[in-house]
Amino acid sequence: MKIENLDSEKKFARSDRVAELLKRAISEIIQNKLKDSRVGFTTVSAVKVSNDLRIANVYVSVFGKNYEKKQTLEALEDSKQFIRTLIGKNVILKYLPDLHFFIDDSLDYSEKMTNIISGIKQQSSENLKKKIGLELTDDDIQKLKNINNRLMNAERILLTTHLRADGDAFGSLMSIYNYLDGLNKKVKVVIDHGCPQYLAWLPDSGLIEDNKNLLIDKNFDLYVCIDSDFEKRVGYPYEIFKDKVNDNNLIVIDHHPETIANTNLKILKTEAAAAAEIIYYFFKVNDIPLNDKIALYLYVGLLTDTWMFSQENTTSTTLYIASELLKFETVQPYQLTMRLFENKTLGQTKLLGKLIETIEVDEKYKIGIGHISLEMFKETNTTEEDTEGFVNIIRALKGVNIAVLLKQQKDGKFKVNLRSKDKFNLLPFVKKMGGGGHIKAAGFTSELPLIETKKIILEELRKML
Numbered sequence: 001m002k003i004e005n006l007d008s009e010k011k012f013a014r015s016d017r018v019a020e021l022l023k024r025a026i027s028e029i030i031q032n033k034l035k036d037s038r039v040g041f042t043t044v045s046a047v048k049v050s051n052d053l054r055i056a057n058v059y060v061s062v063f064g065k066n067y068e069k070k071q072t073l074e075a076l077e078d079s080k081q082f083i084r085t086l087i088g089k090n091v092i093l094k095y096l097p098d099l100h101f102f103i104d105d106s107l108d109y110s111e112k113m114t115n116i117i118s119g120i121k122q123q124s125s126e127n128l129k130k131k132i133g134l135e136l137t138d139d140d141i142q143k144l145k146n147i148n149n150r151l152m153n154a155e156r157i158l159l160t161t162h163l164r165a166d167g168d169a170f171g172s173l174m175s176i177y178n179y180l181d182g183l184n185k186k187v188k189v190v191i192d193h194g195c196p197q198y199l200a201w202l203p204d205s206g207l208i209e210d211n212k213n214l215l216i217d218k219n220f221d222l223y224v225c226i227d228s229d230f231e232k233r234v235g236y237p238y239e240i241f242k243d244k245v246n247d248n249n250l251i252v253i254d255h256h257p258e259t260i261a262n263t264n265l266k267i268l269k270t271e272a273a274a275a276a277e278i279i280y281y282f283f284k285v286n287d288i289p290l291n292d293k294i295a296l297y298l299y300v301g302l303l304t305d306t307w308m309f310s311q312e313n314t315t316s317t318t319l320y321i322a323s324e325l326l327k328f329e330t331v332q333p334y335q336l337t338m339r340l341f342e343n344k345t346l347g348q349t350k351l352l353g354k355l356i357e358t359i360e361v362d363e364k365y366k367i368g369i370g371h372i373s374l375e376m377f378k379e380t381n382t383t384e385e386d387t388e389g390f391v392n393i394i395r396a397l398k399g400v401n402i403a404v405l406l407k408q409q410k411d412g413k414f415k416v417n418l419r420s421k422d423k424f425n426l427l428p429f430v431k432k433m434g435g436g437g438h439i440k441a442a443g444f445t446s447e448l449p450l451i452e453t454k455k456i457i458l459e460e461l462r463k464m465l
């Protein structure tokens with residue numbers, strides 16, 4: 001028995017050694033000698049040689065889709081003789097074994113490859129938390145129920161949001177409008193600066209009012225402000241109603257961290273990618289069925305505030321809600337993306353060209369900065385509305401971690417938009433400058449001339465970096 005054992009150990013040792021030699025030789029050949037376009041990103045993960053050394057099973061890992069794996073396997077089978085001949089030239093073996101190729105599908109390997117390719121290291125628990133998204137606490141659920149009770153018991157309701165509504169502001173507001181309209185409430189939707197042109201094709205956009213004079217002397221049972229702080233960002237609706245709102249008639253539903261509105265009816269979820277996420281849960285918590293229109297509005301909110309689900313605010317919650325909304329016929333991802341993002345005018349593109357000309361990069365501090373003057377707007381027959389997404393062009397530059405876009409307003413002041421690409425938190429900076437926003441997307445207004453504004457921005461940012 002002892003002798004037999006020794007003998008088989010010896011045999012294993014020999015076949016292992018051969019296997020190791022073959023593994024190295026075949027890897028080398030696949031990488032450097034084999035010129036078959038069907039062979040994908042392949043590595044030899046293991047070679048097993050039979051005890052008589054006549055047969056070698058070669059396990060290869062192929063990164064890619066199943067058909068790519070299949071093609072690679074076919075190519076390797078076809079090249080078997082070529083590979084054998086090369087092995088024969090480079091490795092001295094008693095027998096040149098027959099080669100049989102197999103795909104190695106071990107999970108461990110594909111995981112490793114994914115990590116190598118995307119350069120993703122171990123996720124920190126904080127990142128993981130961010131990815132998981134919105135979690136409703138018992139308190140949130142109670143608040144959402146209270147808000148619904150108040151809405152159901154009110155007769156006259158004012159809906160508003162931040163001035164120059166964006167897709168999320170519009171979508172969140174109009175989904176609530178639709179619900180209230182179904183309850184036969186008297187609802188007024190007021191937005192300072194009205195509905196932006198790029199959203200005007202959406203149903204109900206004609207219901208949005210933008211007339212200060214029609215509001216004066218009006219009274220509402222409830223004032224609802226969505227996707228915005230009431231005091232700082234809504235414009236004239238705040239000026240008109242600031243003395244009429246109180247802890248019990250002002251509802252604020254928002255996801256902006258700097259929102260300070262103090263009311264018993266506030267729900268602020270800063271981890272929500274869009275106010276539309278909170279509105280979605282408002283409907284769910286209160287068992288309010290969605291319809292085609294509401295689903296469309298909410299999807300527009302998610303799609304725009306996440307910039308086509310590509311920004312860091314996109315979480316599993318966002319994608320979960322999006323997938324639920326896709327069940328409605330009106331939610332057509334391709335069509336909506338085209339409508340909202342690939343619908344630029346020539347003037348807009350020319351304006352972008354002018355902005356690009358102004359971009360400068362501070363390589364040391366990784367700041368990209370550019371501006372649009374009133375003159376550029378005039379030359380291209382465009383307005384501020386046409387600059388949606390322009391700051392992302394600056395952010396997309398290699399070596400830029402903070403993107404700054406200055407846009408001159410009709411009164412000559414500069415509105416400054418900032419985007420952060422890495423971990424840098426923009427909030428302390430914009431707060432210092434009297435503005436607000438999110439950690440990675442924020443802004444403020446400067447009354448200084450262009451050169452001074454740029455100078456002060458760069459000086460302050462460099463201090464903080």
Ligand SMILES: [Mn+2]
Nearest residue numbers: 168227275305
């Ligand atoms: Mn929003």
